Amino acid sequence: MNRIWIDVEDLFHYAASMPRPSGIQRLSFEIQQALVEQFGTGGAIRFLRHDLLHGGFREIAWDEVVALFRYMVTAGPAPAAPRQVIEPPRRGWLRRKLRPSIQRLPTTVREPLTRAVRHQLECLQALAGAARLQVASWCFLLRAAHAALRPHHKSPSPHDSASPPGPTEKFGATVQAGDTLLVLGSPWWRDDYGELVRLARARHGMRFALLVYDLIPIRRPEWCDRYLVIAFTGWLDEMLPLADAVLTISRATARDVAWHAERHGIALAGPITPITIGHGFGVAPAAASPSPSLPEAGSYVLFVSTIEARKNHMLLFRVWRRLLEEMPPGQVPTLVFAGRIGWLVADLMQQLDNAGHLGGAIVIIENPSDDDLAALYRGCLFTVFPSLYEGWGLPVTESLLFGKPCVVAAATSLPEAGGSFARYFDPDNLHDAVRVIRATLEDRAGLAAWQARIRREFRPIPWSASAQSVLEALAAFHAPVAPEP
Amino acid sequence: MAPTIWIDVEDLLAYALSFTRPSGIQRLAFELYGALQREFPDRVRFVRQDRLRGGFVSIDWAELTARFAAITRLPGASAVPSPPRRHTQARLRRWLERLPPEIHAPLIAALRHQAAALAEVGAALGALRPARRARPAMAASGHGGIALNALARPGDVLGAFGASWFGPSHPALLREARSRLGLRVALLIYDIIPLRRPEWCDPAMTARFCDWYLAALPEADFLFAISRATAGDIRRHAAATGLRLRAEVQTVPIGSGFTAPPPAPPGGRLPAAGTYVLFVSTLEVRKNHVLLVRAWRRLLEAGPAERVPLLVFAGRIGAMVADLLAELVNSDYLGGKVVLLEHPDDAELAALYRGCLFTVFPSLYEGWGLPVSESLAFGKPCLASNATAVPEAGGELARYFDPESLPDAVRALRSVLDDPAALPAWEAEVRAGFRLVAWSEAARAIVTAVSRGESVA
Numbered sequence: 032m033n034r035i036w037i038d039v040e041d042l043f044h045y046a047a048s049m050p051r052p053s054g055i056q057r058l059s060f061e062i063q064q065a066l067v068e069q070f071g072t073g074g075a076i077r078f079l080r081h082d083l084l085h086g087g088f089r090e091i092a093w094d095e096v097v098a099l100f101r102y103m104v105t106a107g108p109a110p111a112a113p114r115q116v117i118e119p120p121r122r123g124w125l126r127r128k129l130r131p132s133i134q135r136l137p138t139t140v141r142e143p144l145t146r147a148v149r150h151q152l153e154c155l156q157a158l159a160g161a162a163r164l165q166v167a168s169w170c171f172l173l174r175a176a177h178a179a180l181r182p183h184h185k186s187p188s189p190h191d192s193a194s195p196p197g198p199t200e201k202f203g204a205t206v207q208a209g210d211t212l213l214v215l216g217s218p219w220w221r222d223d224y225g226e227l228v229r230l231a232r233a234r235h236g237m238r239f240a241l242l243v244y245d246l247i248p249i250r251r252p253e254w255c256d257r258y259l260v261i262a263f264t265g266w267l268d269e270m271l272p273l274a275d276a277v278l279t280i281s282r283a284t285a286r287d288v289a290w291h292a293e294r295h296g297i298a299l300a301g302p303i304t305p306i307t308i309g310h311g312f313g314v315a316p317a318a319a320s321p322s323p324s325l326p327e328a329g330s331y332v333l334f335v336s337t338i339e340a341r342k343n344h345m346l347l348f349r350v351w352r353r354l355l356e357e358m359p360p361g362q363v364p365t366l367v368f369a370g371r372i373g374w375l376v377a378d379l380m381q382q383l384d385n386a387g388h389l390g391g392a393i394v395i396i397e398n399p400s401d402d403d404l405a406a407l408y409r410g411c412l413f414t415v416f417p418s419l420y421e422g423w424g425l426p427v428t429e430s431l432l433f434g435k436p437c438v439v440a441a442a443t444s445l446p447e448a449g450g451s452f453a454r455y456f457d458p459d460n461l462h463d464a465v466r467v468i469r470a471t472l473e474d475r476a477g478l479a480a481w482q483a484r485i486r487r488e489f490r491p492i493p494w495s496a497s498a499q500s501v502l503e504a505l506a507a508f509h510a511p512v513a514p515e516p
Numbered sequence: 517m518a519p520t521i522w523i524d525v526e527d528l529l530a531y532a533l534s535f536t537r538p539s540g541i542q543r544l545a546f547e548l549y550g551a552l553q554r555e556f557p558d559r560v561r562f563v564r565q566d567r568l569r570g571g572f573v574s575i576d577w578a579e580l581t582a583r584f585a586a587i588t589r590l591p592g593a594s595a596v597p598s599p600p601r602r603h604t605q606a607r608l609r610r611w612l613e614r615l616p617p618e619i620h621a622p623l624i625a626a627l628r629h630q631a632a633a634l635a636e637v638g639a640a641l642g643a644l645r646p647a648r649r650a651r652p653a654m655a656a657s658g659h660g661g662i663a664l665n666a667l668a669r670p671g672d673v674l675g676a677f678g679a680s681w682f683g684p685s686h687p688a689l690l691r692e693a694r695s696r697l698g699l700r701v702a703l704l705i706y707d708i709i710p711l712r713r714p715e716w717c718d719p720a721m722t723a724r725f726c727d728w729y730l731a732a733l734p735e736a737d738f739l740f741a742i743s744r745a746t747a748g749d750i751r752r753h754a755a756a757t758g759l760r761l762r763a764e765v766q767t768v769p770i771g772s773g774f775t776a777p778p779p780a781p782p783g784g785r786l787p788a789a790g791t792y793v794l795f796v797s798t799l800e801v802r803k804n805h806v807l808l809v810r811a812w813r814r815l816l817e818a819g820p821a822e823r824v825p826l827l828v829f830a831g832r833i834g835a836m837v838a839d840l841l842a843e844l845v846n847s848d849y850l851g852g853k854v855v856l857l858e859h860p861d862d863a864e865l866a867a868l869y870r871g872c873l874f875t876v877f878p879s880l881y882e883g884w885g886l887p888v889s890e891s892l893a894f895g896k897p898c899l900a901s902n903a904t905a906v907p908e909a910g911g912e913l914a915r916y917f918d919p920e921s922l923p924d925a926v927r928a929l930r931s932v933l934d935d936p937a938a939l940p941a942w943e944a945e946v947r948a949g950f951r952l953v954a955w956s957e958a959a960r961a962i963v964t965a966v967s968r969g970e971s972v973a
């Protein structure tokens with residue numbers, strides 16, 4: 032019987048620097064878990080880490096993967112309080128004391144003096160601001176250096192335990208010709224991954240398949256870290272010709288892989304197959320009640336996403352500016368951005384500050400806990416997702432799972448995620464976004480009917496279906512996988 | 517006897533202290549002052565603020581020209597500042613601009629506030645010693661000018677045609693000029709973007725502008741706007757907020773030419789003529805450079821890269837574009853298709869205009885749209901935003917797209933790039949059809965309006 036060996040090293044690599052799993056880690060974990068549920072452990076489905084001592088792979092028990100993943104899901108950073116408009120400083124003690132004597136001065140002296148003091152304060156504030164920014168950048172460097180020197184500074188976590196008694200030799204002894212090496216995650220940091228794959232093929236007669244999430248570092252490098260662009264592009268260009276099957280998380284990504292291969296003359300060894308993506312993530316976090324500071328239910332539109340340039344928060348900022356100008360006062364709901372503040376958005380945040388968050392119409396809830404997120408989903412009028420480029424679109428299916436209508440960018444993979452339950456607009460066209468969002472806001476009866484239809488008709492896809500589609504994608508060269516007797 | 521127009525040029529002089537090259541407003545204002553001076557030499561005088569004693573003092577046109585030339589490097593610049601000082605200033609300016617914008621901006625703000633604080637302390641001290649005010653105005657003036665209250669007659673006009681909100685107490689000065697000297701106040705408004713779109717402006721500037729605007733506008737006996745779009749914005753804002761205006765807003769025609777740049781040979785960093793599309797503007801979020809980057813990304817995805825021309829951004833790096841610059845670095849400037857030319861001097865700009873295929877101007881909000889009329893003046897077609905005042909600057913010779921819609925921008929670019937015959941025909945149209953609006957027209961419009969106001973009064 033042929034086995035499927037899933038490389039999970041990237042989860043351990045990721046956990047060393049990031050506290051919480053991202054979409055890639057969650058999605059690959061769900062598929063792995065569904066496969067384990069169907070076929071058990073120790074049978075046809077096996078897990079691999081990289082053997083850094085001897086090269087090649089070593090087998091790892093599924094329990095270790097589960098332990099690390101659960102640790103990551105439950106031990107995230109404490110959520111921050113919502114950003115609020117900073118109140119002007121209270122009039123101070125000094126001012127109260129000085130006021131009587133200042134008021135005795137003649138106007139011609141008092142007024143310029145008052146202005147002089149105000150300017151002097153602004154001058155000092157500006158200098159302090161400059162100094163603070165400078166210090167902040169030094170602190171960042173210090174922290175980065177500190178983190179680099181001591182990678183495991185967190186509380187003990189499962190992956191910190193001194194080299195687990197992994198059955199290192201077992202992999203070499205167990206693996207058979209015709210077994211498949213499957214990459215569901217993101218081992219892009221290894222620029223020698225091609226060597227690993229070639230060895231696995233040459234030594235063990237293995238097949239190789241990988242799951243591709245998106246080609247954003249290639250199609251839109253402007254939104255990616257330069258190092259990631261170089262690492263990912265090199266990795267993918269080397270992997271594609273080696274892969275007996277390329278799996279993608281959407282038809283859009285499948286198109287992108289084909290486009291890229293054609294444009295760069297990369298010969299693909301196997302087919303490109305989009306797999307089915309399940310809905311919702313199974314691991315429930317430790318229960319905690321949502322923060323009391325969330326906006327009132329029914330008063331807001333929700334955008335759940337890391338705040339970064341690609342996600343197009345800028346567009347919604349401009350849409351809300353237009354809505355506030357064009358719609359009657361009091362008719363425009365609050366817009367909630369819920370997510371971590373990512374990168375390439377410092378200028379957007381500055382614009383939000385400059386505009387006083389449009390008089391409080393835009394609220395940012397940084398690092399919401401899973402409970403806060405659930406409460407936010409339940410209380411929103413509907414959700415929006417204007418992202419310019421995605422491999423799939425988890426927040427869209429998440430919104431539908433919560434029974435909430437979602438107004439979505441008609442770009443890349445998003446129509447696949449939203450299907451017939453979402454409404455769409457062009458994320459590169461402000462007018463189109465205003466038109467669709469305004470129509471949704473102005474037709475509350477239609478919104479209620481839309482929500483009712485989602486609750487009635489939306490059928491969540493189980494992760495077992497994803498696991499099944501992965502097996503089907505491998506079926507071309509991999510014998511049918513049977514449960515262990 | 518016709519009233520004299522006293523023009524407050526304080527902002528122009530203050531701008532010279534900020535170590536930056538003049539922006540649109542300073543350039544427009546300076547051209548307008550020149551035209552007023554040429555056309556109405558007997559009617560126009562210039563004043564600056566007297567920070568020490570309050571009020572205004574006169575300043576010679578020659579001195580003003582010299583100071584402005586020092587920052588623009590216009591012909592005649594060499595006569596004014598001594599070389600070492602100019603060198604230091606340029607170095608200080610370069611050093612300041614090389615700092616990250618988030619450090620640069622507060623430092624500049626700190627310098628400005630420090631200067632203002634010292635000036636105010638000076639004013640307070642001056643007020644404490646009233647005896648000194650008895651000195652003859654001429655001798656007392658630290659700036660070598662004569663106090664306006666010794667020169668102006670009731671009925672004269674005090675004109676503030678620049679960026680007057682830089683000064684802390686400008687509206688009070690206007691009020692004083694009206695009530696004490698019986699002067700009538702004329703204001704020229706370029707745009708009210710800080711009121712309409714504060715997100716694109718420095719918050720300190722927004723606060724200063726809004727304070728100034730709300731206090732100064734009710735003082736204006738004559739209110740001019742540089743475009744119908746700005747005039748409309750002023751009227752709508754007043755109607756919406758109940759701001760009471762004394763005067764109807766009148767639109768002043770904006771001249772299209774600038775004082776000719778020196779015939780200096782441009783440096784070697786310019787791309788070859790005929791290989792690029794040009795966007796002249798400070799890089800700031802309002803100017804919408806990001807739209808063009810995305811449009812070029814689409815052009816490059818659709819067709820062979822060698823058929824897509826370069827996109828040249830020529831201008832200073834302004835506020836809130838650090839993320840855009842990072843995106844450019846991440847994408848390797850779209851594989852070298854985007855070229856950033858910082859601080860082009862006037863000779864380089866002229867060469868860039870002459871060598872471009874056409875120009876683009878995707879700005880989201882403008883009081884006018886100087887680069888559009890400038891492009892047409894160079895005989896170059898301009899593909900411009902259809903927002904706010906830009907179509908007034910481009911007229912029928914420019915072509916337009918919606919700056920809020922990437923598909924529309926790409927469509928407009930393709931219509932020019934995909935049809936090789938279209939561009940020469942359009943360029944011929946521009947050269948044949950362009951009518952230079954002389955700055956004297958703007959000067960005449962202002963003086964006529966002021967004189968008509970006189971006869972009515």
